[in-house]
Amino acid sequence: MKIMPLGGVRENGKNMYVVEVDDEIYILDCGLMYPENELLGIDVVIPDFSYLEKNIDRVVGIFLTHGHADAIGALNYFVKQHSVPVFGSALTIALAKLNVKADSKTKRFNDFHVIDKDTTIDFKHASVSFFKTTHSIPDSLGIVIKTNVGSVVYTGDFKFDQSATPEYQSDFARLAQIGQDHVLALLSDSANAESPYKMASERDIGSSILDTFQYHDGRIIVASVASNIARIQQVINAAAKSGRKVILTGRDLEKIIRTAMRLKRLALPTPDILVPLKEMRRLAPEKTVILETGKMGEPIKALQKMATNRHRSIRIKSGDLVYITTTPSHAMETTVAKTKDMIYRAGAEVKAVSDDIHASGHGNKDDLQLMLNLIKPTYLIPIQGEYRLLAAHAKIAHEMGMPYENIFITSKGDVLDYHKNQMHLANQVDVGNTMIDGIGVGDIGNIVLRDRKMLSEDGIFVAVITINRKKRMIVSHPQITTRGFVYIKTSHDLIRESAKLVTKTVQNNLDNKEFDWSHLKQDIREALSSFLFEQTRRRPVILPVIMEVNQNRRRTASKS
Structure with missing residues (x-):
């Protein structure tokens, strides 16, 4: 048996774990991660599928624990290339289908299988069963892979809440039963392991939301993760009890709510509680709750657009309360703080659920x-x-x-091998991150990110010059353009000296009998880089553009 994380360790999100039993591969979750600040321009990050692609004929299925993006968000990218069975609870599969069907290249994929807590699936070398867990979305399940050397148990995201409603309750009897059989390895959620505080129950969180709704007189804008069904249910319930209507801001959120309602995992207290966005103006501010989840389920960027008047339909204004019901990860704390500042500048107030109580979907x-x-x-x-x-x-x-020798803190690509009754760290497989930028999948690497970082910090410096290589002469003097480096109108001396340096470097290359385009461009870059750093202590991206005049054919060619 081998256990291998392809994501979800030493990072927030992107859960994907591989369990190999003889010649069978079991994939546990297939999630994505939202990028941190240094990943400039990147939309999402997904696991590296290279190892699985090389062994795809051994994959028996993908087993999903719940319907959040960190567990199902990368599924459409995987099934785009490989058609393998996907197993999950009713709501998890319904949400996974929304993701897969939204992609034109995967909308025909339909190898989905709905399971529940009582399901057992027998394969050649192992059987897979499930158990109910408590999380911020219904139908969350843990996974048990039972083999002849013991079981591997994967908790997924979980916490324990003794007052949870039936659809969210953990199955303690089943957990105890699993523990009576030999459990070889436990892959357990650590997202809240540092917290010494007792987590508030979902009932306490619901009461806190209702209090907030009742004591604010103006409009309330609620920021939540789209797939946090528990929180959305609490917001809708609180709106009904405080005499307010709920406005949904996006189609993605509406699809998730309609899906949860169809499966009876979310209920409306009154039939008219949801109001279309186009009818928002007819509601008094004190009767309005706007539920914002943002693109791909992340609401913080949407709040920034509202605060700076860039949102397509909503502007934060004086008298509003922005209520953040999502507990941000540590990596997002700076972004959330900046967002709060923008909201206050727009004249509104900000409150977060976490200001009053310790709320999390992960166990302490x-x-x-x-x-x-x-x-x-x-x-x-x-x-x-x-x-x-x-x-x-x-x-x-x-x-x-x-x-401690029985506890393994792993990195992506580590292989834990159970051999001769002993688990040990074996060889690593080469695993990186696959970055999604627009429609590009994996075409953005470290070099591109480095260039983006340099552009964001020191800008770009472009030098354009035209030469006649046959006559070994410069036809036109260099034209200098910069963006994000210096303001040209106040830097005449710097631009003039740079142009002289380019002229000198080009002429030296033209005078050389062994003229070479790549040497010429490199010489310009090196000369300008040294000069500009000496003058400004900055290192812009330098782009030399060399135009060649060919008089015989009366055309101009460019080399850049």
Whole structure:
């Protein structure tokens, strides 16, 4: 048996784990990650499928735990290339279908299989079964892969909430039953492992939202993740009890809500609680709740557009309350702080659920200890979180008596091999990140990102010059253009000296008997780079454009 994370370790999101049993490969989740600030222009990041592509004939299926983007968001990119069976609960499969059908290249894919907590699927070397977990979306399931050397248990995202409603309740009896059988390895959620606080129950969160709605007199704009069905249900319930109507801002959100309603995972307190966006003007501010989830389910950028009057239909104004019901990850804290500042500048107030209570869809220290006590694994593999969170989870397990040699804090591509009754770290497979930019999949690499970073920091410097190579002369003097480097009108001396330097460098190359285009361009770059850094302490991207006049054919060619 081998266990291999392709994502979801030492990072937030992008869950994808591989379990190999003899010649069969089981894929657990297929999620994406939203980019951090240094990934300039990148829309989303998905796992590297290279290893799976080389072994696709061994893949028996993809098993999904829940319907959030960190578990299902990359599915359409995978099935675009490879048609393999996909298994998940009713709501998870319905949301996965929305993703897959929205892509023109995968809309014909239909190898979906709905399972539930009572399902067991037998394969050649293992059987796969499931158990109910509590998360911020209904129909969340953990996964058990049972083999002849023990079981591998994958929790997915989970927490324990004793007051959860039936559709969100964890199945404690089933967890205890799994623990009675030999559990070889537990892949357990670590996203909230650092938190020492008791997590608020969903009932407490619902009461807090209702209090906020009742005590604010103006319009309320709620920011939430689109697939956080529990939070959306609480917002709709609170709106009904406070005499407000709910306006949905996007088609994606509407599709998710309609899907959850069709499967009876979300209920409307009154038939007329949802109002179309086009009818917003007829509602009084004190009767209005705007539910904003943003593009791809992330609401923060949408709030920024509202605050700066760039949103297509809504502008934040004085008297509004912006209510953030999503608890941001640590990586997003700076972005959220800047967004709050923009909102205050627009004249509105900001409040977050996390200001009053500790709300999370992930288990804290007590929950992680309870999961370990119920499952009783021989080995623990902390997943879903940055390194410090994985390390905190390892410490929690060690405090319970698990030796550190039985705890594996892995990196992407690490291979854990169970051989001769012992789990050990084997060779790594080469795994990176696949970045999505527009319609491009994986065509943006580190070099492109480095250039984007340089452009964002020091700008671009373009030098255009025309030469006659036959006569070994410069036809026209250099034309200098910059963007994001210096303001040309106030930098005449710098531009003039740069042009002289380009002229000198080009003429030196023309005088050389062994003229070479690549040497000429490189010489210009090096000369300008040294000069500009000496003068400004900046390093712009330098782009030399060399125009060649060919008098015989009366045409001009360019080399850049």
